[in-house]
Amino acid sequence: MIRCAIIAVTLTLAAAAQQQPAGPRIRLSPPAAAKYSVTLRKSAPAKQDQPDPRKPNIATDTGDAGNDQRSTIEVEITGDTARATTREADGKTSEVYMFRQLFLRLDTSTNKVRPYKFDPYAPAEMRFTHSFPGIDWVQPAMFKGKVERDGRSCLYFVQEAGTGDKAPLNPDDKLAYDNRHAASRREAWFDATSGLPVVFKEAGLEGSYHHSAPPKEAVQLPPPYLAAVRHYYGQD
Numbered sequence: 001m002i003r004c005a006i007i008a009v010t011l012t013l014a015a016a017a018q019q020q021p022a023g024p025r026i027r028l029s030p031p032a033a034a035k036y037s038v039t040l041r042k043s044a045p046a047k048q049d050q051p052d053p054r055k056p057n058i059a060t061d062t063g064d065a066g067n068d069q070r071s072t073i074e075v076e077i078t079g080d081t082a083r084a085t086t087r088e089a090d091g092k093t094s095e096v097y098m099f100r101q102l103f104l105r106l107d108t109s110t111n112k113v114r115p116y117k118f119d120p121y122a123p124a125e126m127r128f129t130h131s132f133p134g135i136d137w138v139q140p141a142m143f144k145g146k147v148e149r150d151g152r153s154c155l156y157f158v159q160e161a162g163t164g165d166k167a168p169l170n171p172d173d174k175l176a177y178d179n180r181h182a183a184s185r186r187e188a189w190f191d192a193t194s195g196l197p198v199v200f201k202e203a204g205l206e207g208s209y210h211h212s213a214p215p216k217e218a219v220q221l222p223p224p225y226l227a228a229v230r231h232y233y234g235q236d
Contacts, residue, residue: 024143024155026195029131033214034077036196038133041206042069075128078218082129097225098129102232104225113228134200134207135188137164137179146192149199153192161185 030036074085082098097104101118103126116126127136142157149156164181184203191198200207221229 024140024190024192024195026138026155026190027132027197028136028138030075030077030129031214032077032079035075035212035215036132037072037074037210037212038207039070039072039210040134041208043204043206073128073133076215076219077129078215081219081221083219084128096126097219097221099221099225099229102229104221104228106224113224115228115232132197132209134202134205135190135197137182137186138188147189149189152198154189154198155192155195157188157190159186 070089072087074087076083077098080100084096084098086094086096095106098118103116103118103122104113105116106112107114116122118126118130127133137159138157139159142159144156144158147154147156159182161182161184166178166181182202186200186202188200189198190196194211196211197209199209
């Protein structure tokens with residue numbers, strides 16, 4: 001009996017181990033109640049001077065990357081409702097909302113709120129409640145180890161340029177959003193304790209995250225957005 005019990009326990013532990021995902025534990029999507037922001041920094045390609053006439057085949061790099069373009073996306077999620085506010089470098093702001101599986105955006109050409117049914121293949125800007133922008137390409141096999149970044153212990157992931165499957169996620173839609181293939185090298189750092197994203201880099205784009213305590217009050221849909229939801233569900 002004892003031997004049978006030991007075998008049963010061993011098999012149970014082995015099965016549990018097989019169910020554990022490979023690689024370190026990280027968060028690719030926000031929880032049901034969350035508040036975070038990501039600052040996106042776009043840098044122009046390094047400017048090249050005219051070739052030195054004494055070395056006609058060599059162009060010298062000035063090191064001037066041009067003006068950085070920064071924007072910040074602030075996200076608040078409370079259950080079924082979420083809001084994302086984008087602040088551009090020039091001070092302009094814009095808001096979009098999510099309600100359950102509806103993405104809600106103001107159409108400036110008609111001044112009406114348009115609802116879109118959520119699509120997992122949609123651009124990242126429409127998936128801010130389902131995945132953190134910029135890091136949804138990360139896979140356990142890309143883990144390179146634990147590193148220190150800005151005084152913080154981080155889990156480091158890399159996807160080399162030209163790797164990843166190019167096939168569309170949705171074979172019926174050739175334009176379906178597919179983030180598995182890397183046109184250029186991608187890097188991502190996650191907090192080693194919380195598993196939350198800290199920084200990601202891809203080509204001339206860098207995103208840095210700030211995570212806050214969940215909102216104390218529920219996100220409310222403004223009247224035009226609420227009216228669009230009711231119309232979509234046939235409640236008006």
